[in-house]
Structure formats: C-alpha cells, structure tokens
Amino acid sequence: MPLIITAVAVVLLIVLISVFRLNTFISLMLVSTGAALAFGIPMAKIATTLEAGIGSTLGHIALIFGLGAMLGRLVADAGGAQKIALSLIRIFGEKKIQWAVVVASFIVGIAMFFEVGLVLLLPIIFSIAREMKVNPLYLGIPMLSSLLATHCFLPPHPGPTVIAGEYGANLGTVLVYGIIVAVPTVVLAGPIFLAIAKRLVPSAFSKQGDIKALGEVKSFRDEEMPGFGISILTSMLPVILMIIATFAQTIKLATGMNESVILQFVEFCGQPSIAMLISIVIAMYTMGIRRGISAKDIMGSCASSIAAIGMMLLIIGGGGAFKQVLIAGGVGKYIGTFFANSSFSPILLAWTVAAILRIALGSATVAALSTAGLVVPVLGAYDVNLALVTLATGAGSTIASHVNDAGFWMVKEYFGLTLKETFATWTVLATLQSVLGLVFIMILAEFV
Template sequence: MPLVIVAIGIVALLILIMGFKLNTFVSLIIVSFGVALALGIPLENVVKTIETGLGGTLGHLALVFGLGAMLGKLITDSGGAQRIAMTLVKKFGEKNIQWAVVAASFIIGIALFFEVGLVLLIPIVFAIARQLKVSILYLGIPMAAALSVTHGFLPPHPGPTVIAGEYGANIGEVLLYGFIIAIPTVILAGPVFTKIAKKLVPDSFNKTGDIASLGKQKEFNLDETPGFGISVFTAMLPVILMSVATIIKLLQETLELKDHTIFHVISFIGDASTSMLISLLVAIYTMGLARNIPIKNVMDSCVSAITQIGMMLLIIGGGGAFKQVLIDGGVGNYVADLFNGSSLSPIILAWSIAAILRISLGSATVAALTTVGLVNPLLGHTDANLALVVLATGAGSVIASHVNDAGFWMFKEYFGLTMKETFSTWTLLETIISVAGLGFILLLSLFV
C-alpha cells in the first residue's frame, strides 16, 4: 500500500502542475499534506514533518545556493563569462570550435545554474555560429551537454549538493568523482552525439533559431572585460577549494597521518559553504572593485541574483518536504524491506527510482529529493560508496527530458525545432548523459 499511495501522490502532482497549471511549490506542499495523511502520519505531526523536510533541505543548501547565484551573476555581469567563451574559441580555432564551446560551457556551467547558463550562452553560441557560418545546433548540442552534466553531477549545483547532504556523503568526494565521470560523459553527449543527431534529423541543423524572447543582449567590448585567467580562476575557485580539501583528506587517511589543526583548517575552507563565501568575496574584488565598478553596482548584481532564484529555492524546499513525508510515513523503510537480501546495487536502485520519477515529474531536483526519501533507509544495510550513490541519483534525475520539463521547451524554442527534432536531439542528449553517467559510475565503483 505505501507504494500505491506514493504513485497516487505523484499522479496528483502531475495533474496539479500540468492539468490545473498550479505552481510547482504549491503543488508539492498540497501533495505532501495529502500523502502524509494517507500514510497515517498522526495529524499533530503532519505539519512538523513538512516543516522539518523543508527546513532541513534548505538549511544546508540555501547558503551554497544563494552564494553560488551571486557568484555566477557577478561573472556574467562583468563580462567574465563572455571573455572565457570568446578566448577559448580563439585558442581552439575554427576547426575545433565544438571543443571550445564544450570547454567554455563546462567552466561557465560550474558557476551558473542550468537555466541561467543556457540563457547566457545561447546568444554567444548564435554569434559564433553566424561568424563561422556553422549550424547553431552544431554548437548548441555540445553547449547543452556540458551545462547539463555540470548541473547533474558537480557541486555546488543544487541537485548534487542537496543529495550529498541528505545521504551524508562527503561533498568533496562527490565533486572529485563527479569530475572523473563528467568529462567522458560530456564528450559522448556533446561532440560525439552531434554526429549521430546530424544523421537522425539532418533538417534540424539548417534551422536559424529564435532568441528574440531573451531580449536585448548586453554587449561587451572584450578589452573592457576581466582577463581570461582571472575569469576562469574566479569561476573555478569553489571547485578548486573543495577539491584540494578532499585530496588532502584522502591523503591523510591513506598515509594514516595524525590529526592536526592544519587538517581541520583545510577541511573548514573546503566545506561547500565556506568555499562559496570565499569565492564570492574574491569575485566581488576581481569582477567588480578591481575594475573600478562601484560597490553599489556590484551589490545590485547580487540582489538581482537572489530575486531570480527565490522560487527555485521554494521548489527545492517543497521537494524536501515531500521527501520527509516519505521517510516519516515509513515508505523508505518499506522499500528497504522489499530489497532486503536483494543483490541489486544501491547505485542501480537509486538511478532507476530517480529516472522513473524524472520522467513522471519533469523536475530533476524534485525527482532526486524524492529518491533520497526512498533509498536512504537502504544505505544503512550496505557498504555502497555514498558519493557514487549521490552521482547515480543525479544521473537518473536528468534522463529523458520531455514535455513536462522547462528545459525541453527552452531548447525547442531557442533553436527553432519541431517536437520530433527536439525529442531526437534534446531528449536523446539528456538520456545519453544519464545512461553514460551510470555506466561510468559503475565502472568507477570497481576501483573506489
């Protein structure tokens, strides 16, 4: 019965969002109340469960999410992102233009949320395509692949960050293993898949696209933007800090070094929240004050970034509330009992549940959070690497984006594609990322 109740709850969520066009956050809270009552959670505990889920999820995410949004906005508003893209295009040359777009999107994608990265990079891709007289989709697919992979696998993005927190995984390990998986996955879903897509839907590569809805784009004179080196350093700083802390921690454990204050300091600096705060302070200087931009203008960019992510934060909190209802309602334990004694890997189970929920719900973050509620009780009975379970959940949550996902419509409209062409490019691209990601995670699990 618990799984039937969850299934009914998911169907109700779909009806509220797609049928009644209700806001996703409001729909999640309504369904959370309904499922909580149906699962038999005592009336006096229902509100407490929802508040615990919402607060617990946002508690360790809001700081990273908010600081990350500000960091990305400063890099964008200063012209740093455009400098990164245009410099890489020049360095790689016309022949290797796809690899330049992949590298630029990967670096910029680490600092920006998926939708923001898409809106920022699409005009740049269109400009490069016009200049070099190549198809916009020829560059658009590698760009979308790199953005989607960073969104699904790499902290400080909300998905992997919140899943790591819920599973109790080391976020530095998630980042390190995420990089190992992300690079081959981007190559497969980007430049390699572009060749396949060209054979599947050749006409789509002749489309001119339409970015009028993005409004007037901010034009930068490259001479007035921050330097390439400092732009890349600023965008990558949180990743550098978290990675260094993780590597030192792994070395300490491997070499069995005694505990020392220096290790605690490094661990503190490498924490996701601390790393993001340090990176933001550096960005305020490198992207603003060092270029004689008044502090008021720099702070205006930060305020603008926060206003843009308010609803996204609430939706993630709503997903956390639904997750907590599943845990407190005993659904997670029910699933754990079902698979007790099973030889099925938690990695495959997490990926499968996240994939089913993603196809049903559309939202990658909500799918991932709901998966946590179902899989978490299982992890106490296994010796699975938690960082890999986080990545498997992330991989499952990006599969087969279709009509219930905003990314599907953004890609379709900007590149001027038909429904069939969007399914054959965007939906297939997301599925390749998900399946290839799982394959590389399973391969990595043999060694870590």
Template structure:
C-alpha cells in the first residue's frame, strides 16, 4: 500500500502540473497533503510535517542557493562569463572548438544554474556558429552536456546541494567526486555523442537559428570586459575554497594531525555558505569596484538574481514537504524493510528511484529531493555506504531522459529550432547518456575507494611487518653482540 500511495501521489502531481497547469509549488503542496492523508497520518501531524519539510530543506540551501545566484549574475552582467567563453574559444582554435565550448560551458556552469547558463551562452555559441559556418548543434550538444553535468553533479547547484544536506554528505567531498564523475559524462554525452547524433537525426544539424526569443542581448566589447584570469578565478573561487578544505581534511585524516588554528581556519572558509559569501565579496571587487562600476549597479545585479530564484526556492521547499511526508508517513521505513535483506546497493537504488521520478515529474530537483525521502531510512540501516556517492547517484538519476514535462526540453527545442523528434534524438538522448555514464562513474568510484582502502591497509600491514622484522633482526644482532661482549 505505501508504494501504491506514492505512485498515486506521482500521478496526482503529474495531473496537476501537466494537465491542469497548476503552479509547481502549489501542486507539490496539494500532493503532499493528499499523500499524507492516504498514508493515514494524523491530521494534526500533517501540517507540522509539511512545515518541517519546507523549513528543513530551505535552511540547508537557501544561503548557498541565493549567494550562488548573485555570484553568477554579477559575473555575467560584468562581462566576465563572456570573457571566459571567448578567450577559451580563441585559444583552442577552430580544430578544437568543441573542446573549447565544453571547457567554457563547464566553468560557467559551475557558477550559474542551467537555465541562466543556457541563456547566457547561446548568443555566444551562435555568433561562433556564424563565424565558423558550422552547425549550431555541433557546438550546442557539448554546451548542453557541460551545463547538464554541472547542474546534476556539482554544488552549489540546488540538486546536489539539497541532496547532500538531506543525506548528511560533506559538500566538499561531493564536489571532488562530482568533478571526477562529470568530466567523462560531459565528454561522452557531448563531443562523442554529437557524432552519433548526426546519424540519428541529421536534420537537427541543418537548422537556421533565431534567438529573438531571448530578448535584447547585452553586447560586450572584449576590451571592456574583465581580464580572463580574474574572471576565471572569480567564477571558480567557491570551488577552489571547498576543494582546499576537502583536500586538507583528507590529509588530516590520513596523517592523524591534531586540530590547530590553521586547520580550523581552512575548515571555516571552506564551509559552503562561507565560501559562497567570500566569493561574492570577491566578485563585488573584481567585477565591480576594481572596474569603476558603481556599487548600486552591482547591487542591482544581486537584486535581480534574488528575485529570479524566489519561485525556485518555493519549488525546492515544496519538494522538501513531499519528501518529509514520505518519511513521516512511513514510506521510507517500508522501503528500508523491503530491501533489508536485499543485496541491492543503496547507490543503485537511489539512481533507479531518482530516474523513475525524473521521468514522471520532469523536474530534476523535485525528483532528487523526493528520492531522498525514500532512501534516507534505508541508509540508516546501512553503515558502510559512501554518502557522497549516494548523493551523486541521486543527481545522476534525476538528470535522465528529459522530455516534454521538463522546461529544459522546451528551451532546447525552441532555441535550436528543433522538431519534437529531433529534440528527443538530441537532448533527451544526451541527458540519458550523461545520467548512465554518471552512474557508471559513481559505481567505479565506489569499487575504487574500496580497493584503494584495501591497498592502503595492505601497505600499512606490510610496513608494520617490515618494521617488526627489522626490529627483530636488530634485537637478534644486539643479543648476539651482547653475548660476544659477555
């Protein structure tokens, strides 16, 4: 019955969003109330559960999400993102233009949400298309693969950030493993897949593009934009700080170092909220003050970013409410008991559940958060699972098979002038490949970490054995020398 109730809840959500065209946040709340009642929760507990779900979800990501949106907007409005893209494309040259687009999109995608990065990069991509006389999809597929991978795998994007908070995973570790998983996913779903896609839907590569739907585009003269180096550092500064913290934490664990002021300071500045705040302050200087741009202009960019993410925050909160109802209603415990004696990996289960919800609901973020409600109780019964890898598996599953119930599907279709069949043959397939490759990398990392741990243990044992043997030989020599002296 609990699983049937969840299925019915998904159907209700689909009907509300896709057929009745209700707002996603309102639809999530209605679904949460309906599922709670069907699960037999006491009426007095339902509101408390929903409020707790919204508050608990937003409390862990509102600061990161808000500051991340502001950072991306400040860099974009100052021309920093334009400088990064154009410089990389010039450096790589025409022969390696796809690689240039991948690198530029990946860097910009770290600092900006998928939709923002897409709207920002498309005019740049299309100007290069006109200059080099290549197909828009020849560059569009690598760009989309990079933006999708950063959206699904890397903090501070909402999906991985929220899931990491729900699972209790360290964000720095998620970021480190996420980059390892994202790179092959981007390459396979991007440049490599573009060659296959030309054979599947050749018509998609013969399109004339029209970006008038994006509205008036801000035109940048390259000499008026910030320098490449400072733009790159500003865009990736939160990643740098969180990576430093993660690496230092690993060194401390391996070396068994005691805590001191330096380690405490590194731990503090590498905390996601602090890293994002410091990065935004750096952007205020590098993208604003240092370039004689008024503080008011920079603050206008921040205000515009904050206003644009208001509804997204509500949707994330609504997803948190649905997730909490699933937990408090006992669905998670039921699934945990169902798989208690099963050999299925929590990593694989998280990917499967997230993939099913993604296909059903459309929103990657909502699918990921809802998955957490079903998987968390199972994690409580499993002591040896790597929470960072479960986070990435959930993110990978929530990226699969973008289709007609996903806003991203229609953005790609309209911006690239594709038919429905062509969008399925490019974007839907691309997102599926990225998801599957991401899962494969997560499973490979899981095995590698286990094998790596075994190797380290064997090295330590061998070292101890060598020390004991060396000491034993020394003792024998000392004993023999003592006898000779005697």
C-alpha cells in the first residue's frame, strides 16, 4: 500500500504540473498533504510534518544557496564570467575551440546555477560561432555538457548540496569526488558526443538559432572587465577552500595529526557556509570596490540574485516537505525490507529511483529530494560511501530531459531545433551524462 500511495502521488504531481500547469511549489504542497492523509498520518501532525521537511531542507542549504547566487551574480555583473570565457577561447585557439568552451563553461558553471550560466554564456557562444562561421550547436553541446555536469555533481548547486545534507555526506568530499567524476563525464558527453551527434542528426547543425528572447544582454569591452586570473580565483574560491579543508581532514585522519590551531582554522574556512561567506566578501572587493563600483550597485547585484532564486527556494522546500511525508509514511522502511538481505548496491538504487522520478516529474531538484525520502531509511543497513550515493542521486536526477523539463524547451528554442532534433541532441546528452556519471561513480566506489 505505501508504494501504491507513492505512485499515485507522483502521478498526481505530474498531472498538476504538466496538465493543469499549476505552480510546482503549490503542487508539491497539495500532493504532500494528500499523501500524508493517505498514509494515515494524524491530521494534527500533518502541518508539523510539512514544516519539518521544509525547515530541515532549507535550513541546511539556504545560506549556501543564497550566497552562491550572490557570488555568481557579482562575477557576471562585473564581466568576470565573460573575461574567463573569452580568455580561454583565445588561449586554446580556433582549432581547439570546443575544449576552450568546455573549460570556460565548467569554471563559470561552478559559480552559477545552470539557467544563469546558460543565459550568460549563450550570447558569447553565438558571437564566437558567427566569427568562426560555425553552427552555434557546435559550441553549444560542449557548453551544455559542462553546465549540466556542474549542476549534477558539484556544490553549491542545489541538487548535490541538498542531497548531501539529507544523506549526512561531507560536502567537501562530495565536491572532490564530484570533480573526479565530472571531468571524464564532460569529456565523453561533450566534445566526443558532438562528433556522434553530427552524424546522428546533421540537420540540427544547419540551424542558426535565436537568442532574442534573452533580451538585451550586457556586453563588456576588454578594458571594462576584471583580469583573467582574479576572475577565476573569485569564481573558484569556495571550491578551493572546501577542497583544501577536505585534504587537511584526510591527512589528519591518515597521520593521526593533532588538532592544531592552523588545522582548525583551515577546517573552519572550508565549511561550505563559511567558504561561501568568505568568497562573497572577497568578490565584493575584487569584482566591485577594486573596480570602482559603488556599494549601492554591489548590493543591487546581490539583491537581484536573491529575487531570482526565490521560487527555486520554495520548490526545494516543497520537495523537502514531500520527502518528509514519504519518510513519515514509512515508504523508505517498506522499501528497505526488499533490500534487507540483498546485495543490491545502494548507489545503484539511488540512481535508479532518481532517474525514474526525473523522467516522471521533469524537475531534477524535486526528483533528487523525493529520492532522499525513499533511500535515506535504507542507507542504515549498508556500509556505503555517502558522498558517492549523493553523486549517484544527482546523476540519476538529470537523465532524459524531455518535454516536462524547462531546460528542454530552453535548448530547443535558443538553438532553433525541432522536437526530434532536441531529443537527438539534448535529451541524448543528458542521458549519456547520467549513465556515464553512474559508471564513473561505481568505478570510484572500488577505490574509496
């Protein structure tokens, strides 16, 4: 019965979002309430269950998520992201332009959420494509692969950040392992897949696309942009701090090193929230004050970034409420009985559940959070690396982007593709990246 109720709840969620076009957050709250009643949760406890789910989810990631949005906006508004992209393209040269796009998109993607990075990089990609007389999709596939990988595997993006909190995984470890998994995945799903896609659907590479819907996008002259080195350092600083802290903790555990003041300070600076806070303060100087930008404009950039992610925070909170209802309804424990004496990998379980929910729901974030509600109770029975389960959930939640995913329509419209061409390029890319991610996670699991 718990599985039937869950299935009905998921179908109802799909209908409300896809058929009735109801807001995702409202849909999640309605379905969560209905599911709670169906599970037999006492009416007096339903509201507190929903609030607990929202609070526990947002309490862990709101600060990281908010500060991450501010950092990305500061770098973008100062021209730092444009400087990174154009400089790398000049360094790599025309013959290796795809690899330049991969690296630039990966760096920009770490600092910015998928949609923001896409909107920011598209004008640059289209401009370079015109100059080189190549199709925009020729550069677009490597760009999309990098942005999707950072969205899927690397904090401070919402998926890996939220799921790490739900599973109790160390965010620094998730970041290190995420980079190890993301790099080969991007190489295979980006430039190498591009060669296959050109043969698979050649008509897609004859379209010129249209980015007029983006409106007027600010373009910077070279003298208006910050330096290449400072732009990369500012964008990557949270990652650098978290990686340093993770390695310091690893060395401490391996050598039995005493907890010195220096080590405590390194670990303090590497805590995700503190790393983001330090990075924001430095970004205000490097991307703002140092370049003569007023405090009012700096704060304006920060405020606009928060306004842009307000609905996303509500959706994440709604996903947390649905997750909590699934846990309170005993669905996870019920699933756990199937795997109590099984050798089935929890990494594979997390990926499979997330993939099914992603295909059904469209939203990667909602799919990942719902997966947590089903998988968390099962994890206690296994000795498994929680960081790898986090990455597997993220990989599964990005599979097979199709008509119920906003990203699908963004790619279709911006690159001027037909539905068939979008399926053959973007949907295949997302699926390939998800499966390759799982493969590399399973390989990594043999060594850590």
